[in-house]
Amino acid sequence: MSRVASFEPVIADRFLLAKVGPMLAHERHGAGSPIVLIHGIGHRRQGWDPIVPLLVAAGHEVITVDLPGHGESPAYDAQGKDVKTYLAEVFDELYDDLGIDRPHVVGNSLGGLIALQGAMNGNAGSVTCLSPAGFWKNDLDFLYVRGLFRTMITAAGLLAPVAPRLMKHTFGKALGFSWLVQHPGRIPEDHALGDFRNMLKARPAVKQLFQGAYRFEGPLPVPATIAWAEHDKVLLPYQGRVAEQRLPEAFHTIMKGVGHVPMSDNPELVARVILESVARAAKGTGAAA
Template sequence: MLAHERHGAGSPIVLIHGIGHRRQGWDPIVPLLVAEGHEVITVDLPGHGESPAYDAGGKDVKDYLHEVFEELYAHLGIDRPHVVGNSLGGLIALQGAVNGNAGSVTCLSPAGFWKGGRDFLYVRGLFRTMITAAGLLAPVAPLLMRYTVGKALGFSWLVQHPSRIPADHALGDFRNMLKARPAVAQLFKGAYMFEGPLPVPATIAWSEHDKVLLPYQAKVAQQRLPEAFHTVIPGVGHVPMSDDPQLVARVILDSIARAGKGTGAAA
């Protein structure tokens, strides 16, 4: 069973983090969504945070993640929640919609829209480089994460404003990235493109200063998923939740509102 937390009451929103991250990455926006009358469920992916190790048992990534989320939703007693995902979490949200496990999806710089092998090698190489660097910095990480310069060393490739991450969260994220290395390797081996179409209302929101999934991929997503609502989140990096919690929460709430109205695509 995936590790998870439940907050508030109301129509459920499931928040899914990206590769190498953990559920606490959503903490800045959880109270903002709860305040608008939602139950908010944050989840650790397999091999991340407090979830069990990644163990696909021979299944491909797509089928394995579908299985673990179906198990989670059955345990929680929820059906077709609003699903929000960042990076890999966005791809999981999109695939969940195809599988009938989401009432609407909101994707923050989702994976699955690179143009080809060279672009994918860039992303995989970036993670490999930064995780290797994190391993070298691990002995001094508790000290580094107290200071803006240390947070910048660890997270400027992921966020636009590293100083806005609390020191304890920064250290937890740093340690989690190292702990998640086996799962990260397996997820990259099984990476796949998302083609669509989408059977539910969807918002694709790309971070303006994304250094991981470069912003040109927003155009690829718009070409492949013309039925979705496409937008850009200004002033934020690939993992935008700590950069501007109010703005990210508004993107999510607006997406859910559009889904409730049944409105179609827009740019």
């Protein structure tokens, strides 16, 4: 029997669609020590919905955010700044406006790189990175990812007229998302269609975000967990070994049975990785044993 991730509508108790500082759309859920969840290129904050209730139940406030040019956030507008500087400033302002100081920051893909850079800037109490960008083995890794996104977004544009029908079926979801997730059939129809349309909306931002390859070197000043997807087809798993070499102070693990965007593949696993990371940070034991 196929398993479908629980994408129940997640209603924020505060600011269902708040736009602050640089006008990033976000949602706040629950109460407790804050955890900020940052998605990757071409995705949107609703991708975290399967794990939000699990983190809230563990006693945390959970904040999901749309990147500039994604979801319901305004257009990407770096005004001549490089990607790293612009996104760092965007999240600095967001945290100030939300009134949170050094939250636990969780990021997937580009979101992971944003989390890492935030830690270097003193804006994270801990970081949990799910297949983060920035650990290219060589330039070919970056060119592969850029080419993959360009190809899939072009294909999405061609399929747009029939997308509502495609997303009703497992084969249609596989056509659209098997490069991102291991189990595309677990994505509910409405979320699949929303993700598909968001990818098209995000095209201008994606183009700007791929202007250059950004490497992350460290060392990190805060406890960190780097969790790589076993079946990652975007940031290939050997990049996890590059991350281990560059960040020996972090805790490194493999997420079994999931793809690059793991939240719908196995919400319980992803939530456990995050909560264990936060617990290690609270004990001051962010590094691997």
